[in-house]
Amino acid sequence: MKIEFYGAAKCVTGSCHILKINNKIVLLDCGLYQGKDAREKGNEEFNFDPKAVDYVILSHAHIDHSGRIPLLYKKGFRGKVLCTNGTRDLCNIMLPDSGYIQESEAEWKNRKRIRQGLEAIEPLYTSKIAEESMNLFRGVNYGELIDVFDGLKVRFKDAGHLLGSAILELYVKEGQEEEVKIVYTGDLGNVNKPIIRDPEYINYADYLIMETTYGDRVHGDIDWAFKELINIIKITFERGGNVVIPSFSVGRTQEVLYALNKYVENNELKDITVFVDSPLAANATEVFEKWTEYFDEETKKLLYKGIDPLKFKGVKFTTSIQDSIEINKTQKGAIIISASGMCEAGRIKHHLKHNLWRRESSIVFVGYQAEGTLGRAILDGEKKVRIFGETIAVNAKIYSLEGLSGHADRDGLINWLDKLMEKPKEILLVHGDEKSQNSFNELLKSKEYKSRIMDIGETYYINEDFNRSDQNVKHRIIKLLNSIDNIEGMNKEDLIKEIGKVINRNDNKK
Ligand SMILES: [Zn+2]
Structure with a gap:
């Protein structure tokens, strides 16, 4: 095995x-x-x-x-x-x-x-x-x-x-x-x-x-991370910019929507416009709404009260390319959630191209950025990045909310x-x-x-006396030596030969 x-x-x-x-x-x-x-x-x-x-x-x-x-x-x-x-x-x-x-x-x-x-x-x-x-x-x-x-x-x-x-x-x-x-x-x-x-x-x-x-x-508390997100949104809107959130379409996007909904419900966020610019995110939201039996108690309670936790006034799911391009005309006051989460592909690259160079805008990372991705380069403080063959200055405020991971x-x-x-x-x-x-x-x-x-x-x-892992070498050599008869009086070459035989026996068992 x-x-x-x-x-x-x-x-x-x-x-x-x-x-x-x-x-x-x-x-x-x-x-x-x-x-x-x-x-x-x-x-x-x-x-x-x-x-x-x-x-x-x-x-x-x-x-x-x-x-x-x-x-x-x-x-x-x-x-x-x-x-x-x-x-x-x-x-x-x-x-x-x-x-x-x-x-x-x-x-x-x-x-x-x-x-x-x-x-x-x-x-x-x-x-x-x-x-x-x-x-x-x-x-x-x-x-x-x-x-x-x-x-x-x-x-x-x-x-x-x-x-x-x-x-x-x-x-x-x-x-x-x-x-x-x-x-x-x-x-x-x-x-x-x-x-x-x-x-x-x-x-x-x-x-x-x-x-x-x-x-x-240690990435801290989720509630704190969402409060921070709301602060970033408020500050960015005051500055006259957009909040761009590169996000996985499936999972993270729905969680961000859930949190925004909470703050819309309690009136802390008023008259916001949220573009969910990903056809996949729209479809995934439908799958989430099908599998409500997987939801936690808090979310189930919202459903019982008749509140749709993932859709609220101000949310626009854009599926067509034309609608996606239209978002670029919005200079301020919009939250744009788009994929891919690490900015490697998809519509997010267009939104970064239109907002990354603007000091008024904010980019908020809500997920892990693997090494070598565009997202990681931005997060690591690169001053300029290449998007669609064009050099784009990174002037927007960059945030990372690891607590939402x-x-x-x-x-x-x-x-x-x-x-x-x-x-x-x-x-x-x-x-x-x-x-x-x-x-x-x-x-x-x-x-x-x-x-x-x-x-x-x-x-x-698994379950082998002899495991080819290198961590227990000492332990295994002792075990091997114990399995060789007449170890006493053997010269070095003979001993190596004997160990070799035992290794072969163990190998053949597999
Ligand atoms: Zn995963």
């Missing part, structure tokens, strides 16, 4: 971990690399045969976790994708949208390539292929124990990160070996997030695959972990940049957890 770490190892995008049990291949997520990761690692090729994959068990719909499923399908995968019903419905709009982005990017590149006399390239996958891949999806309920195949059962627990998001409890049994429980956190949510419930606690895990996006940071911060991760009744045998850290992972790993060690940072391409053997 082994887990291969294929994506989101020592980085935050491209989540994909490969579980091999009883000759079956199961992917935990199959996400797209984004930003710098996409440029460095590439999304085109898998280093395994997609046709050989039996299942994808999907933690949640975010593209960095789900975005390569259509490519897997295009390359021959015909197994099943298991996820919650909410995740399936969100993927149903997000994956075709991702396909559309791939098509547009290929078209844009091809225009250049043709002029250079180069051959045209294919999009990674099309919107149509993404739609077709949805036939493989099987939605399940939270809390149900699903018998996937002989040797694997799975239960989806609420991860409190995005509508439908899940922590995966995997009960794995290989041959005659004892059953082990592997828990994969997926992306672990923040507590007290608007709309959705808090992350559920897990009582036990033999092995834990854990995200570490904010393993080195969809991810638990360092304390949130530790609090969640401390709820386990017993420490896991080992915690395998994924989904974080180097600084965050190192810091969190140190913290875990100081709390006497056994943990390690997984690397891309690394294999972790």
